[in-house]
Amino acid sequence: MSLERTLTVRVERISRQTPEILAFELAHPWGRPLPSYEAGAHIDVHMPGGFSRQYSLARAPSAASAGRYVIGVKRELASRGGSASMHERVREGDLLPISAPRNTFPLREEATHHLLLAGGIGMTPLLAMAQALAARGAAFTLCVFARSEEHLAFADALHAPALAPHLRLHLDQGDASSQRIDLRSLLAQRAPGTHLYVCGPGGFMQAVRDAAAHWPEDALHTEYFAAPADAGAVTGLPFTLKLARRGITVPVAADQTAVDALHEVGIDIPVSCQQGLCGTCVVEGDGEGAEHRDFCLTGSERRHKVALCCSRAKGLELELQL
Ligand code: FES
Incomplete structure (x- = not known):
């Protein structure tokens, strides 16, 4: 598996929104515009302590936003370290590595x-x-x-x-x-x-x-911010991945994810949340033949896409466009 390419931003401003929520405004360190995005997008933030979390961008892209990002971070009482790190260790002027924005929650053009x-x-x-x-x-x-x-x-x-x-x-x-x-x-x-x-x-x-x-x-x-409490495991029965473009098959063991199995044969799929939330590991494939365990694909996307960090084959084989 591999992490996506990161870029570095400067924490321009931190403002308290509520007793538990801070807003962070992030800008390019040399004042350049940050990569563009559509409303609904999120970024991965790599924070002090080695934590990485996804945060949605809380402002629509516009000329007024001058290519800056705004995220809101709630300090979770049961924090595994991520929100506590943002609240306690990150200060205005700090540099933070982040991913480029990714949107698995876009507005639907067909909606009236x-x-x-x-x-x-x-x-x-x-x-x-x-x-x-x-x-x-x-x-x-x-x-x-x-x-x-x-x-x-x-x-x-x-x-x-x-x-x-x-x-x-x-x-x-x-x-x-x-x-x-x-x-x-x-x-x-x-x-x-x-x-x-x-x-x-x-x-x-x-x-x-x-x-x-x-x-x-x-x-x-x-x-979703986190997989629902009743989410199933990402492991299960063994199956085979059929990689249509390469013309090879890759076995996935019962205690492995598809991402892990591909990594073993030298094929790195970018991952981030590894819980089926962020869409980083989604690839084209025979979605009809998959047992989908993600929380980011819509019903129609599931017909031709698969989140490889968590989903498995319904049967013995799953074909992917890899
Ligand atoms: S890595 Fe986030 S959905 Fe798979």
Whole structure:
């Protein structure tokens, strides 16, 4: 396996958004524009202590953003080190290696209305998407779920004139009559052409999925921070990878991932999260023949793509365009 090429950015500004969330503005060290991206994209941040985490870009690309990136980092109580490292060890002026932006959560061109549901820090990609939609005059609604106003990150951007008419806030500790969104009634009916995008903590994602269980799969788009608690293992029965372009087969043992098996024969597939979340390891292949265990591909993408860090063959063989 291999890590993707990195670039170095300078931490231009750190601002506290809530008691638990800091925003980091990242710029090119010599003032050049950073690589362009589309709303919904994320980057890998390689931080002090050897940790690497994915963070969504929380601002739509625009002339005003001057090629800079903004990420929001919530300090997790159960941090395995990543969010604690960002909060405690990273300071303004520091240089950080990051990956180029990658987008597995894009806005769908075919949608006639976009319904964006954000839980807590999950608002970061959806904020960028809402800004992009507002800039192009598209029809959208942004629903943000937070504990209270005090726990609402990027409040200035949310309340900006371009977004305010599209914003619905659900505050757990807010005024019960005016600031509650009932997911079941919100999602009970789907107007034709509406696409639903959701990002937030695991429980929130599940609640949305349950309430939208009757929505067509291709109209529901999710971005997970971590694999759901009930996610299956990435190992399983042995199978064979058939590499169509090379004309060879590669065995995958029961305790191996496809990425590991390919690495053993000298074929390096770039990886990042290794949990099926980020899309870095996705390749073209016979998706119909795969047992998909990722959380980043849509139903239609799964017909011809496979995330090799976690997915396996349904049967004895899986063909890939490698
Ligand atoms: S490495 Fe992230 S989806 Fe496979």
